[in-house]
Amino acid sequence: MGQHQIIAAKSTLCLLLILSVSLTSAGRDYYDILSVPRGADEATIKRAYRKLAVKFHPDKVEGSAEEKKNAEIRFAEINAAYEALSDSEKRKIYDRHGEEGLKQHASGGGRGGGNPAGDIFSQFFGGAFGGGFFGGGGGEEEEQTPKGNDVYVELEVSLRDLYLGNSFKVVRDKSVIRPAKGKRKCNCKNKMVTRQVGPGMYQQYTTQECEDCQNVQLVREAQELVVTVDAGAADGQEIMIFEEGEPMVDGEAGDLKFVITSPPHRLFQRTGDDLRYNATITLMEALIGFTKEIEHLDGHKVALHSDGVTIPGEQHVIQGEGMPLKDDAHQHGSLHVTYTVLFPKKLDQKQKGLVKKLFETVHDEL
Ligand SMILES: *[C@@H]1O[C@H](CO)[C@@H](O)[C@H](O)[C@H]1NC(C)=O
Secondary structure: OHHHHHHHHHHHHHHHHHHHHHHHOOOOOHHHHOOOOOOOOHHHHHHHHHHHHHHHOOOOOOOOHHHHHHHHHHHHHHHHHHHHHOOHHHHHHHHHHHHHHHHHHHHOOOOOOOOOHHHHHHHHOOOOOOOOHHHOHHHHHHHHOOEOOOEEEEEEOOHHHHHHOEEEEEEEEEEEEEEEEEEEEEEEEEEEEEEEEEOOEEEEEEEEEEEEEEEEEEEEEEEEEEEEEOOOOOOOOEEEEOOOOOOOOOOEOOOEEEEEEOOOOOOEEEEOOEEEEEEEEEHHHHHHOEEEEEEOOOOOEEEEEEOOOOOOOOEEEEOOOOOEOOOOOOOEOOEEEEEEEEOOOOOOHHHHHHHHHHHOOOOOOO
C-alpha cells in the first residue's frame, strides 16, 4: 500500500516535468521548429531532427552566455518537437488537437514517455554522444551524401503581417521522385581487385560494382505548404523548409527557402526594429499644442500629444510602438513621428492684423 503511493507520487513528478518542458515551447509549431512541412514522412523528420539537434546542442554552441542560453531553449524545443512528431500516436494527437491535446494525453496516463531533452538526444544517437560524436566520423559521413540544390522562393509579406506574424498557405509545384518501370544501376562503389595473371604476376585494377535499383522518374506535383512568418521577421529573412528543394536521386533533397520581401506600406516605413510615420498638424496645433490619435498597423490607437510649439519637421520618438523584436515579440522598437505643419493658404486683412498683434513681441531678440 505504502509503496503504491510512492510510485504514484513519482509519476506525478514526472508528468510535471513534461508539462514544464512543453510550456516553454508553447505557441510554437512543432513542424516549424523542425523546419519540415506538415506532411513530412518519418525519415525526413528524423533527418531534420538530427541536423538541428547537432547544431543546437548546448555542448556544441560557442559564443556568449546569451547565445548559449538561446541554443539551450532551441535545443529543448527541438527535442519536444521530435518527441511528439516521431511517435505516430502522439503525432496524430498533435495534428488534431495541438499541444493542449498532447498534454491531456500525457496526463491521462497514456504511455506518457516524458524524456528529458538529453535523453532523447542520446537515444537518437545511440549513446555515441560524449564519446566524440562531434569529433568527425559521423559528421563527415553526412557531408558525402549528395544533396539537391536549395530552391529560393520570394514570399511577399505585408508590413502588417510582419508586425503581427502570420501563416501562409503556399501551393508549390515541385519535382518529386517517383518509381518508374525497369531497373537502374545504383549505389556504385569502386572496388580494388587483384588478379593473378601468371606465376608470381599479379594485376591490380578497379572495377565498379553497382546494385540494381528500381528506376525512378521526376514528376511534377502540386503540394500545399504552410509557411509561418514570426512577428518581427525582417525583409530578406529566410524561412527554411527542410528537404523541399530540388530532389536528388540516391541523395537528399535540397532545402526550400522562402525569402521575405515586404512591399512599401502607405503610412509606415520600417528601419530595423523602428517605424517611421509622417503626421500632419495645422499651424494652430503647431503653435498651441494638440492631442490626436493615429491607427497603428494592427488597428490599435497611438496617442500623439504636444503641450508646446512643434516646428515643421520636428520628430517625436515614442518608445515601444515600433516593430516587435524578432527574438522577443513582447518587446518593440520605437516609433518616430515626423510632423508636417499645414499652413493656411492665405489670410485676410483682419486675420493678418490679429496675427501681427499676437506675434509682434514674440521675437524681440531679432
Ligand atoms: C515622410 O515624408 C518624407 C518627405 O516627404 C518622405 O521622404 C518619407 O518617405 C515619408 N515617410 C513616411 C513614413 O511616409
